[in-house]
Amino acid sequence: MYLETKNLCKYFGGLKAVDRVDFQVREGQLKSIIGPNGAGKTTFFNLLCGLYPPTSGKIHFLGNDITDKKMNQISQVGITKTFQITHVFPRLSVFENVRISAQSRKSSFNFWKKADDFSEINERTVEILEQVKLSDRKDRLASTLSHGDRKYLEIGIALSTNPKLLLLDEPTAGMSPAETVLAMKLIRDLRDRLNLTILLVEHDMNVVMNISDEVVCLNEGQVLACGSPQEISCNEVVQRVYLGGPKEC
Amino acid sequence: MELTLTLIITQILFGLALGAVYIMMASGLTIIFGLLDVVNFAHGTFYMLGAFAAYIVISLFGNFWLGLPCAIILVGLIGWMTESLLIKPLYGKDPLYPLLLTFGFSIAVTDLMRWIFGTIPKVIELPKGFAGSFMSAGIFIPKYRVFIICLTIAVLLFLWFFFKKTNLGMIIRAATRDSLMVRTLGINVPRIWTFGFALGVGLAGLGGAVNSSIVAAVPDMGVEMTVECFVVVVIGGLGSLGGAILGGLIIGQVISFVSLFASDWSNVAIFLTMFFILLVRTRGLFGEAGRL
Amino acid sequence: MKNDLRPKVQRGAGNRTVWLALLVCIVLPFVISIPLATEIMIFGLFALAFNLLLGYTGVLSFGHAAYFGVGSYACGMAIRYAGASIWTSLLISIALGSLLAAIVGALAIKKRGVYFAMISMAVGQMFYFLALSPLKRWTGGEDGLKFIPRLKLEFPFFVDLGSPYPLYFFVYIIVGISILVIWRILNSPFGRLLQAIRENEERTIASGYNVTMAKFVSLVFSGFFSALAGGLFTIYLGYGPLHSLYWLTSGTILLMTILGGMHTFIGPVVGVAVFLYVQNQFSRYIERWELLVGILFISLVLIFPDGIVGTIKNKYLERKADDTSPETEPELNAKTETEG
Numbered sequence: 001m002y003l004e005t006k007n008l009c010k011y012f013g014g015l016k017a018v019d020r021v022d023f024q025v026r027e028g029q030l031k032s033i034i035g036p037n038g039a040g041k042t043t044f045f046n047l048l049c050g051l052y053p054p055t056s057g058k059i060h061f062l063g064n065d066i067t068d069k070k071m072n073q074i075s076q077v078g079i080t081k082t083f084q085i086t087h088v089f090p091r092l093s094v095f096e097n098v099r100i101s102a103q104s105r106k107s108s109f110n111f112w113k114k115a116d117d118f119s120e121i122n123e124r125t126v127e128i129l130e131q132v133k134l135s136d137r138k139d140r141l142a143s144t145l146s147h148g149d150r151k152y153l154e155i156g157i158a159l160s161t162n163p164k165l166l167l168l169d170e171p172t173a174g175m176s177p178a179e180t181v182l183a184m185k186l187i188r189d190l191r192d193r194l195n196l197t198i199l200l201v202e203h204d205m206n207v208v209m210n211i212s213d214e215v216v217c218l219n220e221g222q223v224l225a226c227g228s229p230q231e232i233s234c235n236e237v238v239q240r241v242y243l244g245g246p247k248e249c
Numbered sequence: 250m251e252l253t254l255t256l257i258i259t260q261i262l263f264g265l266a267l268g269a270v271y272i273m274m275a276s277g278l279t280i281i282f283g284l285l286d287v288v289n290f291a292h293g294t295f296y297m298l299g300a301f302a303a304y305i306v307i308s309l310f311g312n313f314w315l316g317l318p319c320a321i322i323l324v325g326l327i328g329w330m331t332e333s334l335l336i337k338p339l340y341g342k343d344p345l346y347p348l349l350l351t352f353g354f355s356i357a358v359t360d361l362m363r364w365i366f367g368t369i370p371k372v373i374e375l376p377k378g379f380a381g382s383f384m385s386a387g388i389f390i391p392k393y394r395v396f397i398i399c400l401t402i403a404v405l406l407f408l409w410f411f412f413k414k415t416n417l418g419m420i421i422r423a424a425t426r427d428s429l430m431v432r433t434l435g436i437n438v439p440r441i442w443t444f445g446f447a448l449g450v451g452l453a454g455l456g457g458a459v460n461s462s463i464v465a466a467v468p469d470m471g472v473e474m475t476v477e478c479f480v481v482v483v484i485g486g487l488g489s490l491g492g493a494i495l496g497g498l499i500i501g502q503v504i505s506f507v508s509l510f511a512s513d514w515s516n517v518a519i520f521l522t523m524f525f526i527l528l529v530r531t532r533g534l535f536g537e538a539g540r541l
Numbered sequence: 542m543k544n545d546l547r548p549k550v551q552r553g554a555g556n557r558t559v560w561l562a563l564l565v566c567i568v569l570p571f572v573i574s575i576p577l578a579t580e581i582m583i584f585g586l587f588a589l590a591f592n593l594l595l596g597y598t599g600v601l602s603f604g605h606a607a608y609f610g611v612g613s614y615a616c617g618m619a620i621r622y623a624g625a626s627i628w629t630s631l632l633i634s635i636a637l638g639s640l641l642a643a644i645v646g647a648l649a650i651k652k653r654g655v656y657f658a659m660i661s662m663a664v665g666q667m668f669y670f671l672a673l674s675p676l677k678r679w680t681g682g683e684d685g686l687k688f689i690p691r692l693k694l695e696f697p698f699f700v701d702l703g704s705p706y707p708l709y710f711f712v713y714i715i716v717g718i719s720i721l722v723i724w725r726i727l728n729s730p731f732g733r734l735l736q737a738i739r740e741n742e743e744r745t746i747a748s749g750y751n752v753t754m755a756k757f758v759s760l761v762f763s764g765f766f767s768a769l770a771g772g773l774f775t776i777y778l779g780y781g782p783l784h785s786l787y788w789l790t791s792g793t794i795l796l797m798t799i800l801g802g803m804h805t806f807i808g809p810v811v812g813v814a815v816f817l818y819v820q821n822q823f824s825r826y827i828e829r830w831e832l833l834v835g836i837l838f839i840s841l842v843l844i845f846p847d848g849i850v851g852t853i854k855n856k857y858l859e860r861k862a863d864d865t866s867p868e869t870e871p872e873l874n875a876k877t878e879t880e881g
Contacts, residue, residue: 072750075749089736090740104749109754111729116728349842350842352792353837354835360832360834472788
């Protein structure tokens with residue numbers, strides 16, 4: 001099992017944001033997490049990437065217990081998250097945004113060499129910018145990018161850390177239909193060409209149905225149902241709680 | 250010097266009186282921070298302005314009881330203008346800027362006051378009723394100090410009542426947590442912020458007015474007070490009124506006892522206390538859930 | 542095309558700016574008064590050290606005079622009480638300044654910015670009070686550390702540091718080397734990391750960096766060079782004034798840094814030069830210098846936060862901007878706020 005959580009809980013006072021979640025991801029999977037607002041999806045992600053310490057339960061990744069690791073340690077171990085609301089380096093160029101993130105894989109307590117002289121890091125950055133289609137905008141300040149471009153930059157920054165497991169938090173939120181199609185293609189490409197294992201939180205059911213191998217539905221912090229996209233969309237409980245009523249199956 | 254029980258109790262009472270002023274000041278700072286997310290680096294300056302306001306009013310009208318409320322109102326007004334004109338334009342920008350602005354403000358206003366009033370300390374005379382001390386079983390405490398303690402308790406009760414029971418108070422508490430939400434209810438949130446600032450510095454002004462009979466009013470009294478407030482708030486945890494109270498109490502006692510044994514070190518002692526507490530409990534005693 | 546992978550937009554000083562500044566400083570003492578030139582060099586170094594923390598790492602310290610003052614007193618005390626040589630005394634300054642920074646860092650660097658700002662101010666005040674009263678016997682209290690014996694450099698060759706020109710060039714060389722070192726540091730991977738922290742600390746952690754350690758190291762570097770400036774200050778003055786620990790010194794260095802431009806490399810030095818020059822020329826006519834300083838501060842923050850060099854740089858970049866792609870859409874405020 002690539003990633004596994006056992007009985008994972010996160011309570012904020014009386015609020016059970018994540019409640020006894022058992023969750024598995026296999027290597028190479030593209031798995032989506034859906035559910036209504038407040039279901040605990042983003043909190044779950046935040047537990048996985050180390051932003052919050054869990055109240056109880058365990059998280060295992062590649063056989064190692066990562067429950068108590070801090071966010072930067074988890075990133076080094078291979079799990080990287082994109083932020084739901086884009087979280088970039090505003091006054092740095094697009095190029096530098098990705099480059100500085102890529103630099104994290106080498107020791108940065110180097111005070112003497114010029115940062116721009118590390119050719120492997122530079123090449124990797126160029127590669128990634130091409131993948132996320134931002135090469136022609138590499139010198140722009142991140143704060144001047146359009147919303148859709150910023151989402152791509154988010155993904156680019158995440159990719160630059162060579163993740164083994166990529167957590168995408170609502171990557172298509174706010175995108176136009178055309179942008180969404182491109183984003184879907186990109187995500188699928190990432191899994192197919194780069195062999196990335198991907199976890200996705202999404203509200204756009206079109207995206208979820210089209211690209212996922214497996215879908216999990218959360219509700220009120222608990223796992224409601226898990227299965228193939230087809231199975232989930234036909235699941236009565238899921239339909240009631242999230243999909244807006246019974247559907248043809 | 251013999252450490253008798255009466256001496257200890259006397260010092261404790263004295264420390265309470267000292268702590269009382271710090272509690273008042275720190276409460277004001279906490280309100281401003283809680284509401285506006287601004288650390289008021291000019292807090293001590295408003296304290297100083299309160300001292301001078303009281304001095305002026307009392308000198309003009311000869312009435313001590315007029316001086317205190319006038320100090321609060323005058324300083325509150327100055328605070329109102331300051332926030333509206335100088336701090337408001339900075340919201341939404343780098344959170345560094347309001348800190349820098351209030352810092353610059355303190356430098357400018359301190360020098361302005363030096364210019365207007367000179368550097369000779371101005372003393373306010375206490376009304377006759379406050380002369381002398383209460384004595385009992387060898388313990389004595391000046392009557393005025395008791396007054397300060399009582400006044401602070403009254404102020405804290407007022408604040409508690411205001412924030413818990415009045416409409417405006419509840420609105421302010423809501424705005425502290427979710428200003429966007431409050432705005433959508435049609436409430437003028439920027440006006441609330443201005444009010445909060447005025448209230449916070451008004452408390453500082455009251456502290457200055459009250460203290461000016463003990464410590465003479467001098468333009469430079471502000472800066473030291475600002476730093477001391479910070480120490481109180483770091484010890485108690487920024488953002489919590491309970492923390493401000495606890496921090497104030499601790500600092501009051503520290504100064505009281507250190508002055509007794511090693512008066513040379515009384516200024517430094519509070520900083521050493523701060524470092525010690527930082528070492529032991531990294532969030533201060535009442536810590537606020539740090540965001541990062 | 543693929544050969545030049547370096548971005549066109551250079552963040553951090555270009556080569557040219559730094560060498561130009563150093564060149565200008567060689568002729569400075571012949572253009573303005575020597576004491577003024579020397580002070581500009583010393584405070585310029587202090588400002589650069591300060592900006593390492595503020596402009597590059599994004600950490601505001603309100604009590605930086607502590608490192609400067611400790612460096613100043615340490616140097617003076619070493620010379621006066623231990624008869625140490627100039628080099629040894631400066632080394633002691635640096636060591637103590639760095640140590641103090643390390644202690645403050647260990648206690649406070651993990652905290653939110655406002656806490657750190659307050660704690661740093663408290664540190665500054667504490668040392669001021671220490672020097673003023675309890676440690677009066679060694680520090681000279683209000684009068685400062687006086688009676689420092691005649692200063693001369695023995696090694697590598699004899700220099701009479703009591704004379705203005707030799708003193709200036711001694712300071713110039715040390716400051717010049719420091720500037721180059723700081724510049725090198727800021728252009729290194731570490732320097733870039735600091736800027737990322739300033740821009741978005743959480744994102745930097747998410748990318749796998751140990752941000753606390755980076756901030757800590759940045760603070761120690763800052764303390765290192767601030768203390769060096771302090772030591773040079775004592776050598777320049779021939780005594781160690783209490784004022785070096787005073788909160789206004791912390792405030793002034795902050796002001797000068799912002800005046801020059803805290804998001805640029807050489808800005809702080811320019812700010813120092815402009816400020817000290819104006820102070821030198823006009824403080825005779827203007828009685829209320831502090832009032833002016835305060836007003837200047839307020840005006841800068843409200844109107845001119847990029848400072849002199851910052852504003853120039855922005856104008857230059859605006860004109861150079863070749864990126865006028867038509868797809869620059871206005872910000873789509875399409876945040877779907879979900880609790881997820």
